[in-house]
Amino acid sequence: MSSDPTGSTPSSEPAVSVQEFRTALRRWLQDTLEPDDPVARGVRRFRALTPADLTAERGLQARLHAAGYAGLTVPTEYGGRGLTAAHQRVFDEETSSYRLPDFGVASMTTALCLRTMLAHSAPDMLRRHVPRILRGEELWAQFFSETEAGSDLAGVRTRATRRDDGWVLDGGKVWSSGAQYCDFGMCLTRTNWKVAKHRGLTWFAVPLDAPGVRIEPIHQIGGEAEFCQEFFDGVVIDDGERIGEVDDGWTVARTVLVLERGFAEEGATVPSLAGEHTDLVALVRASGRAQDPVVRQELATVLTHDYAVAHLEQWIAEYMAGSGGLDAGVAAYAALAAGTFTPERAKAVMRIVGRDAVLWPAGDTERGAPALEYLNSRRKAIAGGTNEVQRNGIGEQVLGLPREPSFDSRMPFDEVLRAARNWSGRVG
């Protein structure tokens, strides 16, 4: 660019080189943070947080922010550093062995909501919320699924009705991870019932302490209560808390669906199996069946599938980094791989360990681990879109196969619900 005719030069802050950034970060990490390991991280991921835990984690997040290490790629006007993806990669590499702030699953949901907001919210809303998120003062939950709408996310029925300069919410959400620890929920609602189902959706930020919001934990089959169900009864929301345009929520939802499949961070996916699963080699050794050729075949199959899934994730991440875009169809491969091979793995572990996997001494959580993994194994085949929905996504969006006949994509949504009750299978 030619120089300014007045002779002045742009006064923007000189960018921090990646190398300088790494050096300073490394020093700060050594001086400030505790060490961590992948196994501990895996254990923390789904833990229950006490109020004291929450306070401690928020404090740690605030320290990270004060030192300039929160929101690296977030624009400076919203409290971030405005750095590049390369800086973020350096951060991820350097911090991999340090104990970062960890709100468990709420860390993941907050990150996803933040990324979605940055892509779709108005600047005023971002100035209100993003700095608080980066300082650890706001945690966000995902209010997507409902008891009557899961894989068919566009079929949600939580109602947002206009009132004065705001909105009133009635309905409810389910399967929101960690909502009991959060301050806000990013909520998909229906704002127009007289148009086709994808055209009448709108997103809002719901403050969880607002009158009319009730949160209940869901008790899962393994005994944990990691998810919540929410009930909204006349909850008043300011229009400034809207994310994206009115009735254009499906545009936002598409971003969310890709991000939810875990390929948001460029180059962030590196196969790391530690802490993800039970250590099958150790289980086989302990089972006394290490020389059984059938067991050996089964073990090697499982180990191979673990690696194949991890390398598929890397394959997808490299492709997305190269093509420069998020692609929900391609991301569906990772979801289908996890949904296919996780239950198969759990079944194989049960076969290998045999009776010891179904009976164990009271209180011995280590020996009970295969059973818990077994109980949870179909989760990835269902959560975030069932295997069947992922197959449709791959078939139609990636392979270009003709779509299923659609009975609800053109009809006004309130008619869709009526027509479905009298389903005959006849078209025309």
Next chain:
Amino acid sequence: MDLRLTDEQEMLLKASTEFLAARYPRSRVRDPQARPDADYRRQAAELGWYGLLVGEDLGGGSLSGEPVVDCALLARALGAQLQPGPFLGTALAALALAADGSPEQHRGVLADLLAGRSAAAWAVVDAGGDPAPTAGVSARRAGEGGYTLHGAKTAVEGAGDSDLLLVTGTSEAGPTQFLVPRDAPGVSVQELEGLDITRRFAEVTFADVAVGPEALVGAAGGAGGLVDRMWDIACVLTVADMVGAMERDFAAALEYSGQRIAFGRPIGSFQAVKHLLADTSLLLEMSNALLFAAARAVGSGASDGARLTSMAKSFVSDSGVDLVHNCFQVFGGIGFTWEHDQHLYLRRVTTDAALFGDAVSHRERICVLAGL
């Protein structure tokens, strides 16, 4: 999805595809009398096929600095075009000569292989069934630094179309490799009948074959490490061959599912077919991911190279067979006809699945590598 290719990789693949379309199209692949002749070899050599695993100082040259990845890309393209040898045997013999050969061999036979003046087949699989690559042929010292070879190797791809055999055997000193002219007295090549009609495999017997010291590749007894590395590369290239054939078969079945009408709709619009194709394409993507993970690991000498190779070979062997059967199911009756290419892919992939260790043997190796 695919790797991001370098310009050089793209150029090689494009030029090779054009060369094959002109020189060895599907009609030649289907012709039982057709053979890749000296001219085919020479043109392939000009494209740089045989020197991908050889350093530039010896007349070879990789494209990207990741020679095994380059080689896998080419092997995948050859599998897609259902090409016969002598790529794998010649590229691996060139690697062996470059790594362990003498300066005379570098100047002579290696240069001949790289220029396409000679082709080599790798005689590595014991005809008696011992899985060790050095089993089946024993070499005794005889005369002035020479040896006498005795035994039999099988599943030697392209032996009938090669003038040289790289023989992996055992001498008194241990694992030893020899480069033997196919027409040396005592060598007999018996072509085998087989499932795969796109390639030819032979059993080669060595009845007291006398060779001079110039036949020795490297020091007698010192070939163990190189043979292990060649075996892993051969596995990776066989996986690549399968993935190439899988990609083509899948693309054809996918196209067909959009064209074939039944019950008033393209059959690919039915979820039963759509979901089968989605699952099948997942196997294909995972196969590609494992192929290049293994190629990178083996190429860079990473500590998990052997494990990833066995994972890739076992996974793709099983997935490849599943894939060709799923495609067959999509084609329905037409897949049973001789004129349709479906059976060529079925034959090729199922054969690859059994070569260089089947899925079961590679799974056993994974256990051994895991310390069990």
